[in-house]
Amino acid sequence: MWPYLPELLAVPVPRYTSYPxxxxxxxxxxxxxxxxxxxxxxxxxxxxxxxxxxxxxxxxxxxxxxxxxxxxxxxxxxxxxxxxxxxxxxxxxxxxxxxxxxxxxxxxxxxxxxxxxxxxxxxxxxxxxxxxxxxxxxxxxxxxxxxxxxxxxxxxxxxxxxxxxxxxxxxxxxxxxxxxxxxxxxxxxxxxxxxxxxxxxxxxxxxxxxxxxxxxxxxxxxxxxxxxxxxxxxxxxxxxxxxxxxxxxxxxxxxxxxxxxxxxxxxxxxxxxxxxxxxxxxxxxxxxxxxxxxxxxxxxxxxxxxxxxxxxxxMGASAISQFPHGIYQNEKAAGRYRTMIGEGVHPTMHGIARCESDRRRGRVIEQILCHGRAAMDVEVLQCAMPRLQPFLDARLCHVVDGQLILTSDALPYARGIAACFDPYREKSTRKFSSAV
Ligand code: SF4
Missing domain, CATH: 3.80.30.20 (tm_1862 like domain)
Structure with missing residues (x-):
């Protein structure tokens, strides 16, 4: 049985289908x-x-x-x-x-x-x-x-x-x-x-x-x-x-x-x-x-x-394109999307360039969610540590030789653990779904 630790599930977190x-x-x-x-x-x-x-x-x-x-x-x-x-x-x-x-x-x-x-x-x-x-x-x-x-x-x-x-x-x-x-x-x-x-x-x-x-x-x-x-x-x-x-x-x-x-x-x-x-x-x-x-x-x-x-x-209204150095989203409203295409303009409206730090953190987050473990450098680990500590204390994960390893009890907490490596979460007020 997974341990039920509501305090570690309380903060809604992204599903991390991309990072950022x-x-x-x-x-x-x-x-x-x-x-x-x-x-x-x-x-x-x-x-x-x-x-x-x-x-x-x-x-x-x-x-x-x-x-x-x-x-x-x-x-x-x-x-x-x-x-x-x-x-x-x-x-x-x-x-x-x-x-x-x-x-x-x-x-x-x-x-x-x-x-x-x-x-x-x-x-x-x-x-x-x-x-x-x-x-x-x-x-x-x-x-x-x-x-x-x-x-x-x-x-x-x-x-x-x-x-x-x-x-x-x-x-x-x-x-x-x-x-x-x-x-x-x-x-x-x-x-x-x-x-x-x-x-x-x-x-x-x-x-x-x-x-x-x-x-x-x-x-x-x-x-x-x-x-x-x-x-x-x-x-x-x-x-x-x-x-x-x-x-x-x-x-x-x-x-x-x-x-x-x-x-x-x-x-x-x-x-x-x-x-x-x-x-x-x-x-x-x-x-x-x-x-x-x-x-x-x-x-x-x-x-x-x-x-x-x-x-x-x-391709299509609201569709998102992912590249190693950037993520870009098309215009969401179908009417405006059609107008832009009609004018011969590619309908990109939103997005973000991925800096080297984003790419490093993105790899860690993807590995945590896909494999339940992730290798990382000291800087990334130290930066995550204040928010990661409660998960370490609850024995949901541990660090061995620069590798974070989630235990078999950690599955419901995986998104929460991944979010520790996402510095954007410290200041964003955006609403996400609950962790479970
Ligand atoms: S959940 Fe229903 S409304 Fe939403 S995309 Fe699927 S079929 Fe359409």
């Missing part, structure tokens, strides 16, 4: 992005963002809007195609693309033929080398034509937003999708050739208790998900006004959330899943499990990944 985090972004522009792009060489991955969904879930913290106006969708896709050409034309000759991820929103909020057109545009604009293609999908809008297109394009990896199989909790979070619908979606994706299928599940949902969480975990394992991401609900209605529809009085408290995380972890391991990072699980043989076991796990804006590319280029 998006909270540190300031104004940035086309010149910053293009200078970073010009230095890209070797493996480059692509991320394509579709910020639309047919139905908006109440808990959602993503940048997404309702896909209910055909004209709006069509002009967004036109702009996205233009950005693909703009970036592809500029990419240096030494770059090669081995991973492409489609996310959102829900990529399957667009018509299947539009998805084919996007893949065609990427094929023409970028040097693709037999890329692994992954897609986030909403099972409620996964149709037979979508299955055909995914099979035709050769999508190997897919992620379904499941969250819970419990009908009453589905009502309480504004996402109703009967188990038969998930079964059908799973079957379709397998027939389409998807070999690595992820289910997102959540704990800390309104009205959820241990039994209801575990029954969803059981169902996910029974349906054969290759990967499961088990997240705690981040309920921050001040940041995400749509969450005001959720009854805050029905949410489990911190101790219950902690117990749910532990119970979900135990149950998934008992079903043969391997632990990946602090909140992912994968069946042995899945590329994510192999990456975790071989020390080749990474973390980027898509979460834990086996993708080692040092450059990820994000």
């Amino acid at each position: 985090t998006a909270a540190e972004f300031g104004p940035a522009g086309e010149d910053d992005f293009l200078a970073a792009l010009d230095s890209a060489n070797g493996d480059v991955s692509l991320y394509v963002h579709i910020p639309y969904c047919h139905e908006i879930c109440w808990y959602c913290g993503c940048n997404t809007g309702a896909a209910n106006r055909q004209q709006r969708l069509a002009s967004y896709l036109e702009a996205l195609q233009a950005e693909i050409v703009m970036v592809g034309n500029r990419l240096p000759a030494g770059a090669r693309v081995r991973y492409i991820a489609f996310g959102g929103g829900s990529p399957n909020a667009i018509a299947p033929i539009e998805f084919v057109r996007l893949v065609d545009a990427l094929t023409l604009a970028f040097p693709l080398v037999d890329p692994v293609i992954s897609v986030e999908l909403d099972p409620r809008t996964l149709t037979e034509p979508w299955r055909d297109v995914l099979g035709h394009v050769g999508v190997e990896r897919a992620s379904l937003g499941v969250q819970t199989f419990d009908p009453a909790i589905q009502q309480a979070i504004g996402r109703v999708q009967p188990v038969e619908l998930i079964e059908r979606a799973t079957d379709m994706l397998r027939r389409a050739g998807v070999t690595s299928l992820n289910f997102d599940l959540m704990y800390g949902l309104p009205g959820q208790d241990l039994e209801r969480l575990l029954s969803s975990v059981e169902m996910a394992a029974r349906l054969g998900a290759d990967r499961i991401a088990l997240f705690g609900l981040a309920h921050i209605p001040s940041m995400f006004p749509r969450q005001k529809k959720i009854d805050g009085t029905a949410l489990p408290g911190p101790r219950e959330r902690f117990k749910m995380m532990q119970a979900g972890y135990d149950r998934l391991l008992s079903h043969g899943y391997d632990q990946v990072g602090f909140d992912h699980f994968a069946l042995p043989g899945d590329p994510l499990s192999r990456a975790a076991l071989s020390g080749k796990l990474h973390r980027n804006f898509q979460g834990f990944t086996d993708d080692a590319a040092p450059v990820v280029i994000g």
Whole structure:
């Protein structure tokens, strides 16, 4: 059993899908992005963002809007195609693309033929080398034509937003999708050739208790998900006004959330899943499990990944691009994004240059979260020490020969320990989700 130490979980911390985090972004522009792009060489991955969904879930913290106006969708896709050409034309000759991820929103909020057109545009604009293609999908809008297109394009990896199989909790979070619908979606994706299928599940949902969480975990394992991401609900209605529809009085408290995380972890391991990072699980043989076991796990804006590319280029409104020396985000509002693309301007709006100190600390944070241990120099360790001391005192980690090693009890505290190496947290008042 993990020790429950609420004082070490009290401060909300980032999920560290990048370092520095998006909270540190300031104004940035086309010149910053293009200078970073010009230095890209070797493996480059692509991320394509579709910020639309047919139905908006109440808990959602993503940048997404309702896909209910055909004209709006069509002009967004036109702009996205233009950005693909703009970036592809500029990419240096030494770059090669081995991973492409489609996310959102829900990529399957667009018509299947539009998805084919996007893949065609990427094929023409970028040097693709037999890329692994992954897609986030909403099972409620996964149709037979979508299955055909995914099979035709050769999508190997897919992620379904499941969250819970419990009908009453589905009502309480504004996402109703009967188990038969998930079964059908799973079957379709397998027939389409998807070999690595992820289910997102959540704990800390309104009205959820241990039994209801575990029954969803059981169902996910029974349906054969290759990967499961088990997240705690981040309920921050001040940041995400749509969450005001959720009854805050029905949410489990911190101790219950902690117990749910532990119970979900135990149950998934008992079903043969391997632990990946602090909140992912994968069946042995899945590329994510192999990456975790071989020390080749990474973390980027898509979460834990086996993708080692040092450059990820994000395209679409709000998409984030990561380079060794900088992180840049496109304009978030789809309307302004379209206008900038229409004017022939790359839509970079925010970002941060990564100095040498950022890169050093970023490596430490990534290693802590991916591998539960990190080598570091004396300066980085000393700087972290005042905030790290309580975790050392609680025997959640120790330092041996300049290496920080987390103990087996430290999993729920991993983000908190990583945050000790993030000096931006000392002055930032930005709100994050709770550590568990
Ligand atoms: S389907 Fe996913 S992205 Fe769309 S509203 Fe629901 S949670 Fe958000």
